[in-house]
Amino acid sequence: MVAFVVGSLVAGLLVPGCGGNEEKAPPATPPSAPPSPAVTASAPGPGADGRVDPANLPKGWSLVAWPADTKVAVFAEVSPAPPGADGTGAAKPSDEPPRGPAAERPTRVLDNPNAQGAPLTLLVERYQRDWLRVALPVRPNGTTGWIHARDVRLAATPFAVTVDRVRHELTVYRDGRVAKVYPVGIGTGATPTPNGRFYLAQLLRPGNPNGPWGPYAFGLSGFSDVVTSFNGGEGIIGLHGTNQPERVGTDVSMGCIRLRNEDITELADLLPVGTPVTIT
Secondary structure, three states: OEEEEEEOOEOOOOOOOOOOOOOOOOOOOOOOOOOOOOEEEOOOOOOOOOOEEOOEOOOOOEEEEEEOOOEEEEEEEEOOOOOOOOOOOOOOOOOOOOOHHHHOOOOEEEEOOOOOOOOOOEEEEEEOOOEEEEEOOOOOOOOEEEEEHHHEEEEEEOEEEEEEOOOOEEEEEEOOEEEEEEEOEEEOOOOOOOOEEEEEEEEEOOOOOOOOOOOOEEEEEEEOOOOOOEOOEOOEEEEEOOOOHHHOOOEEEOOOEEOOHHHHHHHHHHOOOOOEEEEO
């Protein structure tokens, strides 16, 4: 059975990526009263007990895996074709779990917590009773792999997010229906916000709520295609506030997605880590 995870907050970290006119900000400090602490509760769902079936999720819901151990073995990893390639002959993720030698030899092992010190979270793309195909928060963007279902606790979220780079809009969906639309700033032409399907991998509270990243910053599972290092991080794409609200709605950053501070605060209270994010 699956429980709905309301949220997760990580403190004491630097925001992992971003840029544009962002300056280096001080490390985050542990909040005295975080508005989105890690909470697990029964999901609002079709069952009388408030639980949902991972094999038959309600419309618009997604599965999220929370590893229990400090190491998570990944099998049958598949990466997309490199940027600029025509994709001919590129491997595609299988809908069937690995078998034989592929099910015995991991292709990588992920650390939990992750490199930023946050609990490892994985978006489930394919559910089987014993195996889960998950999106991996690694380069290149779009990499997937299979993990053992026994190694994780499953959660479910009714939320999804889309970012339209042309319209400079972020749309929140709940149960497959539009809940709210927010204006956003995105990457510049030289440092574009990458397109693709990602998820909210962690939530940070910067040390200065009036600084370049505002009061909250989600780290996505995706990375910039052109920035490989920033502020001690690996060019992770962020979704965060700003101290330049007048530039929201423009191409302004090094790839991150900027919102007005009141909007990112609203999203930090609303969206659980693991929520899928599609950028077009």
